[in-house]
Amino acid sequence: MEIIFKINKLKKFANDYSKCCKEMGKIRAELYHKRLNDLRDAETLEDVRYLPGRYHELTADRKGEWACDLDHPYRLIFKPYENPVPVTSDGKFIWSEIKCIEIIEITDYHH
16 A cells, blocks of 8 residues: 655654654654554555554544554544545545555544
8 A cells, every 4th residue: 555644754663664763753663653554554454454553444533534552642643645535425534445554644633
């Protein structure tokens, strides 16, 4: 799958593991790189759906975005980069047709 970065800093961390560790800490950096590698290795979003990391769609004011777990309570947030985003006639996202995502942020959205 193709990955786009909304924030240049997250792209830099994706390409420089030591800088990522220094800024995020070893555990979060390891998980960030693991999730990115899983996403890169996937052909579509469906391929990561049941991998470790609990990839899931968000709801309410974050509808249209996805999250996967990093170190608790932090999540990697991303959204499909397709235009238009593939959906069924009843508005459900078609995970198997999403081939490009945009990494938005790493955050704890629960607080």
